[in-house]
Amino acid sequence: MRHQKKKKIGKGMDHRRKLLRTLASSLILYEKIETSYANARGAKSYVEKAITRAKENTLHNHRILLSLLSPMAVKKALEVVGPKYKERKGGYTRLTKLNNPKAGASKALLELVD
Numbered sequence: 001m002r003h004q005k006k007k008k009i010g011k012g013m014d015h016r017r018k019l020l021r022t023l024a025s026s027l028i029l030y031e032k033i034e035t036s037y038a039n040a041r042g043a044k045s046y047v048e049k050a051i052t053r054a055k056e057n058t059l060h061n062h063r064i065l066l067s068l069l070s071p072m073a074v075k076k077a078l079e080v081v082g083p084k085y086k087e088r089k090g091g092y093t094r095l096t097k098l099n100n101p102k103a104g105a106s107k108a109l110l111e112l113v114d
Contacts, residue, residue, distance in 0.1 A: 009042045020046045023110075025073035027093070028081055032111040037097060040108035044093050047110075051092045054082035081112070 010016045023043035027033050028050070035043070050068050053061045054077035065074045085092050091113065098107040 007038070007042055009039055016042075021069065023047075024050055024068065025070040027110055027112065028069065028073040028077050032109065034098070034107060034109050037106045037108040040095055040110040043110060044095055047093055048090065050077065051081055051085060052090075054078050055086055057082060 008016070010019050019039065020043055023033065023035060023039060024047045027043065027047050033040075046068070050065060053065055053068075054074075057078050062074065062078065065077060069077065094111050094113050096109040096111075098109055100107055
């Protein structure tokens, strides 16, 4: 059976979890972030799952979001972002590759869709 392979973004599991948490919190708070392409790809699915949880404001979802995001990002997700995407079934984020030949790693722009 073929299982999905995890994308290794950082050094270890703890570092990867912290990186995804900060990227996702920043994206929800500022609605647009610029980071490396690999980090943006990892954060995209993380944010999509968090926004799906934020669409329904229950105590259970609030506690799950607190384990995924920072407290300020959870507040904004439940009050602003969740109701904004209530009718949308998915695809809350847009990933755009930025071309910069001088940079070592390719950059990307990750933003919330209007």
